[in-house]
Amino acid sequence: MAELDAQPQPQAPAGPTPLVRLASLAGGRGGALLILVLLVAIFSLLSPNFLTDRNLLNILRQVAVVGVLAVAQTLVIVTAGIDLSVAATAALSGCLMAVSYAHWGWPEPIAWLLGLGSGLLVGAINGAVIRYLRVPDIIATLGAFSAVRGVALLVTEGLPVPTFAKVVEGRTLPESVNTVGAGTIGPFPLIAIVSGLVAVGGAFILARTKLGRAALAVGGNREAAHASGIDVGRTKFRIYALSGLLAALGGMLLAGRLSSANALMGEGMELQSIAAVVVGGTNLFGGQGTIVGTMIGVLIIGVLANGLSIMGIPEFWQRLSNGLIIVAVVALDQWRRRLTGERSR
Amino acid sequence: MPVALRQALVARGIEKRYPGVRALAGVDFEVDAREVHALLGENGAGKSTLMKIIAGAVVPDAGELLVDGEPAPFGSPDAARRAGIGIVYQELSLVPSLTVEENVLLGRWPGGAALVDWPALRAEARRHLEVVGLHASPAVPVRDLSMAERQLVEIAKALSLRPRVLLLDEPTSALSEPEARRLFDIIRDLARSGVAVIYVSHRLSEVMEIADRVTVLRDGRVVARRRTEDVDEAELARLLVGRDMQASGVPQSARGTAGGTVLRVTGLTVPPRLGPVDLELRAGEVVAVFGLVGSGRAELIRAIFGLEELAAGKIEIDGRATAITSPTVAIRHRLGYVAPDRRLGIVQPLSVAANISLASFGRLGRGPVIDSRAETALARQYVAALGVRVDDPQRPAGTLSGGNQQKVILGRWMCAGARVLLLDDATRGIDVGAKEEVFRLVRRLAEEGAAVLHGTSEIPEARAIGHRIVVMSAGRVAAEFDPSVSEEAIMAAAGGVRG
Numbered sequence: 001m002a003e004l005d006a007q008p009q010p011q012a013p014a015g016p017t018p019l020v021r022l023a024s025l026a027g028g029r030g031g032a033l034l035i036l037v038l039l040v041a042i043f044s045l046l047s048p049n050f051l052t053d054r055n056l057l058n059i060l061r062q063v064a065v066v067g068v069l070a071v072a073q074t075l076v077i078v079t080a081g082i083d084l085s086v087a088a089t090a091a092l093s094g095c096l097m098a099v100s101y102a103h104w105g106w107p108e109p110i111a112w113l114l115g116l117g118s119g120l121l122v123g124a125i126n127g128a129v130i131r132y133l134r135v136p137d138i139i140a141t142l143g144a145f146s147a148v149r150g151v152a153l154l155v156t157e158g159l160p161v162p163t164f165a166k167v168v169e170g171r172t173l174p175e176s177v178n179t180v181g182a183g184t185i186g187p188f189p190l191i192a193i194v195s196g197l198v199a200v201g202g203a204f205i206l207a208r209t210k211l212g213r214a215a216l217a218v219g220g221n222r223e224a225a226h227a228s229g230i231d232v233g234r235t236k237f238r239i240y241a242l243s244g245l246l247a248a249l250g251g252m253l254l255a256g257r258l259s260s261a262n263a264l265m266g267e268g269m270e271l272q273s274i275a276a277v278v279v280g281g282t283n284l285f286g287g288q289g290t291i292v293g294t295m296i297g298v299l300i301i302g303v304l305a306n307g308l309s310i311m312g313i314p315e316f317w318q319r320l321s322n323g324l325i326i327v328a329v330v331a332l333d334q335w336r337r338r339l340t341g342e343r344s345r
Numbered sequence: 346m347p348v349a350l351r352q353a354l355v356a357r358g359i360e361k362r363y364p365g366v367r368a369l370a371g372v373d374f375e376v377d378a379r380e381v382h383a384l385l386g387e388n389g390a391g392k393s394t395l396m397k398i399i400a401g402a403v404v405p406d407a408g409e410l411l412v413d414g415e416p417a418p419f420g421s422p423d424a425a426r427r428a429g430i431g432i433v434y435q436e437l438s439l440v441p442s443l444t445v446e447e448n449v450l451l452g453r454w455p456g457g458a459a460l461v462d463w464p465a466l467r468a469e470a471r472r473h474l475e476v477v478g479l480h481a482s483p484a485v486p487v488r489d490l491s492m493a494e495r496q497l498v499e500i501a502k503a504l505s506l507r508p509r510v511l512l513l514d515e516p517t518s519a520l521s522e523p524e525a526r527r528l529f530d531i532i533r534d535l536a537r538s539g540v541a542v543i544y545v546s547h548r549l550s551e552v553m554e555i556a557d558r559v560t561v562l563r564d565g566r567v568v569a570r571r572r573t574e575d576v577d578e579a580e581l582a583r584l585l586v587g588r589d590m591q592a593s594g595v596p597q598s599a600r601g602t603a604g605g606t607v608l609r610v611t612g613l614t615v616p617p618r619l620g621p622v623d624l625e626l627r628a629g630e631v632v633a634v635f636g637l638v639g640s641g642r643a644e645l646i647r648a649i650f651g652l653e654e655l656a657a658g659k660i661e662i663d664g665r666a667t668a669i670t671s672p673t674v675a676i677r678h679r680l681g682y683v684a685p686d687r688r689l690g691i692v693q694p695l696s697v698a699a700n701i702s703l704a705s706f707g708r709l710g711r712g713p714v715i716d717s718r719a720e721t722a723l724a725r726q727y728v729a730a731l732g733v734r735v736d737d738p739q740r741p742a743g744t745l746s747g748g749n750q751q752k753v754i755l756g757r758w759m760c761a762g763a764r765v766l767l768l769d770d771a772t773r774g775i776d777v778g779a780k781e782e783v784f785r786l787v788r789r790l791a792e793e794g795a796a797v798l799h800g801t802s803e804i805p806e807a808r809a810i811g812h813r814i815v816v817m818s819a820g821r822v823a824a825e826f827d828p829s830v831s832e833e834a835i836m837a838a839a840g841g842v843r844g
Contacts, residue, residue, distance in 0.1 A: 208717065209715065216699075217692050
């Protein structure tokens with residue numbers, strides 16, 4: 001037998017310098033958390049209206065949809081993929097649900113199924129294009145990004161839904177959709193609770209399921225995954241399909257929050273979701289990532305937008321600062337990795 | 346006979362240490378103008394370090410380098426180029442999407458600051474291409490060329506700098522026999538025109554054919570300088586391996602008694618590098634497959650594991666013909682594969698535990714959820730059994746040393762219940778101690794009934810671990826030996842010597 005000499009022998013470099021210790025504190029997920037806390041502290045000092053129950057719950061309401069899309073995005077990005085079509089898919093699903101219910105007079109459950117099913121289908125098409133046609137992920141979903149909005153415009157004829165001239169039986173959105181989008185449980189917005197549940201589910205998939213493990217392996221080392229019997233194509237297909245389904249759910253929430261649906265809703269959310277994932281410490285090249293980090297990233301983006309608008313800073317400045325903070329957080333993380341000798345991303 | 350030709354390149358007292366290794370211990374190396382001078386040495390003999398020093402890619406700790414009697418600076422590829430040293434690397438340095446002529450003058454296109462003088466570029470490139478006798482059109486992208494043609498473009502590129510000394514590193518490793526012959530003619534012409542050619546190769550028969558003189562390196566020292574007319578291949582093989590090494594070759598005391606045939610391949614062919622190959626592997630047996638770069642060893646092992654597409658051939662497992670079309674199928678038949686580079690096998694960001702269960706997590710727990718308690722228990726079991734040095738199996742595998750990563754991959758296949766282990770140069774680049782541990786594990790697995798195919802490019806390793814030694818050369822099995830065979834015989838077979 002082999003010697004049982006598995007003595008603990010940590011490989012970490014001995015005695016990190018203070019700078020390295022500071023760096024490992026400041027970067028990655030810890031760094032994102034630090035920045036979130038700093039942002040909250042700064043806005044609290046600058047505005048008395050920021051740190052109120054009402055505003056904090058409002059932030060949760062505002063970030064809920066991006067949160068769901070960012071969970072989908074995280075699952076895709078750990079496979080070393082990217083899904084540029086999540087926001088467009090959300091819009092299409094919301095529109096199909098709304099149109100089929102309000103304009104076509106279909107029953108509520110069918111409208112839900114149609115909405116969620118269309119998202120699943122878009123995701124499956126993305127996955128199939130990547131798997132069978134060998135189109136790079138970014139191109140496949142860039143195509144879907146445009147095409148899916150096109151379908152949504154066709155379905156709604158470019159009009160918001162419900163449109164008075166087209167509704168049957170005086171219908172608006174399904175009651176359930178409005179409730180999910182605007183209702184509360186106690187003080188908590190239902191939309192944020194749903195988003196939180198999605199995050200918990202996503203975290204479970206990533207950390208505990210076979211699909212999540214396969215996704216991490218495929219993104220971390222495609223060759224090794226293949227040589228270990230993991231079906232790379234099937235894993236990607238499933239993850240993209242799941243991403244589409246989650247995006248569709250995001251679309252339901254968005255329609256509910258707006259009390260209507262339109263083909264252009266949620267524009268730019270795909271980029272916000274990617275930003276949240278990256279800010280949360282997930283490696284854009286795959287193999288590594290957590291939902292917790294992504295949620296911190298979502299909150300950073302949400303707090304920044306909310307805080308700046310509470311202080312009356314114009315939208316133009318908000319866009320500028322949004323861009324800067326994304327780059328700053330990742331630059332900080334790169335700096336930490338250099339100092340601690342981790343692989344950079 | 347003319348006396349004392351002019352020395353084009355003189356390297357004197359070259360020393361280079363790497364942590365824990367003395368790669369070069371005072372090497373003198375001289376090459377005359379108009380000669381083809383072969384540089385020979387086993388893996389780790391210091392051959393590539395010397396090449397890199399001459400090419401300016403590595404700075405030596407001591408020594409001097411003269412080109413045409415002028416001191417040449419160390420440590421800058423650019424300065425080496427200016428001093429008249431041209432290199433044709435084994436890994437080609439061409440840009441596939443650019444045309445042949447653009448590649449020949451890459452980085453030195455004629456013209457002003459903004460615009461390229463295309464007619465001048467074409468004219469000059471064609472002149473160099475004529476020298477190497479490339480028949481393909483100079484206007485096609487390099488990616489449309491065969492490997493042999495690319496090799497010629499690479500040489501034309503080196504020649505465009507009018508080198509006094511030309512280094513060729515294993516230039517025939519990707520070439521067919523007739524292509525190699527043509528290359529030899531070109532090399533002879535070059536030498537005749539006054540260039541000093543340094544020719545690095547593993548293939549002894551080639552060296553005998555093309556070289557005027559040969560310098561043999563072993564353990565960082567020059568052990569022999571000969572005119573090729575004064576030696577034969579057997580003597581070269583002996584010089585290469587060294588008598589002392591032969592004495593220390595470890596004949597294994599207890600060779601396991603092999604059981605029934607587990608794996609049989611017949612007529613296995615993967616063009617252009619492999620086949621047809623027949624091979625048999627029995628339970629409890631370690632078969633060492635010795636082969637140098639380009640011998641088809643890697644392709645054979647990958648093909649059995651479903652990583653190459655077979656053009657022809659049959660794989661039988663337990664006597665039943667099995668179409669192994671992918672690693673998934675191979676794993677289902679309880680095969681396991683360890684790649685030559687652990688970076689190809691390990692998923693660095695994933696934990697040690699997840700890497701151990703990577704080929705079997707689908708069976709851990711029912712339904713879609715991984716039974717993480719069972720996974721942790723298995724990981725602990727294999728970490729202990731394999732002596733992987735890690736305090737916590739949840740630590741990312743990328744933080745482990747190379748030897749420990751390779752042990753984790755062995756653990757992966759034990760965990761997946763593999764009965765046939767296919768190892769391809771699995772100990773490349775890991776330190777000596779870890780190597781020994783991997784060998785011990787491989788032997789133990791065989792004793793426990795596994796059938797092991799152990800690919801290697803090191804002769805002592807093949808003799809130490811194999812119950813049988815299969816030598817590959819030019820895509821075929823060149824010879825099969827008992828482990829008591831001499832190292833020269835192995836080297837001779839690998840170098841393509843018959844009989």
